[in-house]
Amino acid sequence: MMVKTILVAFFVSLTPMLFSFLVPGSKQKILKTIIVDAGHGIMENGQYNGAKGSYSYEDVIALAISKELVTQLHEALPDVKIVETRPTDYITPLHRRAEIANENHGDLFISIHCNAMPPIQHSERIGTKMVTSYVGKGKKKRKVTRRVPQYRYWTTPNPRKGTETYIWGAHKNEDKEVAVRENAPMLQEENYKENYGDIDPNSPEFIALALLKTKQFFKRSATLAGFVEDEFAKAGRTSIGQQQRQIGIWVLQATAMPSVLVETGFITNRRDRFYYKPRGRGLSEQ
Numbered sequence: 001m002m003v004k005t006i007l008v009a010f011f012v013s014l015t016p017m018l019f020s021f022l023v024p025g026s027k028q029k030i031l032k033t034i035i036v037d038a039g040h041g042i043m044e045n046g047q048y049n050g051a052k053g054s055y056s057y058e059d060v061i062a063l064a065i066s067k068e069l070v071t072q073l074h075e076a077l078p079d080v081k082i083v084e085t086r087p088t089d090y091i092t093p094l095h096r097r098a099e100i101a102n103e104n105h106g107d108l109f110i111s112i113h114c115n116a117m118p119p120i121q122h123s124e125r126i127g128t129k130m131v132t133s134y135v136g137k138g139k140k141k142r143k144v145t146r147r148v149p150q151y152r153y154w155t156t157p158n159p160r161k162g163t164e165t166y167i168w169g170a171h172k173n174e175d176k177e178v179a180v181r182e183n184a185p186m187l188q189e190e191n192y193k194e195n196y197g198d199i200d201p202n203s204p205e206f207i208a209l210a211l212l213k214t215k216q217f218f219k220r221s222a223t224l225a226g227f228v229e230d231e232f233a234k235a236g237r238t239s240i241g242q243q244q245r246q247i248g249i250w251v252l253q254a255t256a257m258p259s260v261l262v263e264t265g266f267i268t269n270r271r272d273r274f275y276y277k278p279r280g281r282g283l284s285e286q
């Protein structure tokens, strides 16, 4: 049976934070569609795709958190459309996740993951052992005894803990701009003609506009990532902070909207696992 787990602190804080994406005093709602992306999922060969913790899989936790997030978003923002890229236990290919987000003209993309670290390897010299061997042949054969150091090997759980929220790296905006240009989110705006006039998607003006939009998305992603981490900290979690990914996270690059990837904690850490609480009747930690 699938284990249902949630990260309580995350949801308590996420909903009020999302309200700040609605422009105060403005009639124009900039938040119409939110894409919730549960990381990983069961692959075709039946194996889990995400990180493995001591008791649970990232795939299972990410889906449970995403489901809870969707429920709370529906309650708090009934007018906002919520789209799930991975609504079941099974994996959605990465390119498809971005496609779903872009096809639905998402205004915000939130990807949910868990971190994991391998155990730390230790070794210690515990003394020496006398080892006897023979060298030479026939009459020259003699006995040699030498001391050989002895070691003990063991592992301890990795102490890394805390939450971190990733956004697409500012210096990589050109890559994101391609996604923005190809999906033209500015042309989805209700009053785009008022704002941008009759614009040809192949013109240099359009390319400049796409770059401008990309920069705006970067700022909004950074703002949202900051809010998420602030709220984690307020809830007593260790916040590693907001990070810009140096290497590709496809879903952050390929989504033509502000996007964040939340690493909700380390499933390899006891303290972080405490927050992945089992929920509901008859459910227990895996």
Ligand SMILES: [Zn+2]
Binding pocket: 039, 040, 050, 051, 058, 113, 114
């Ligand atoms: Zn992950």
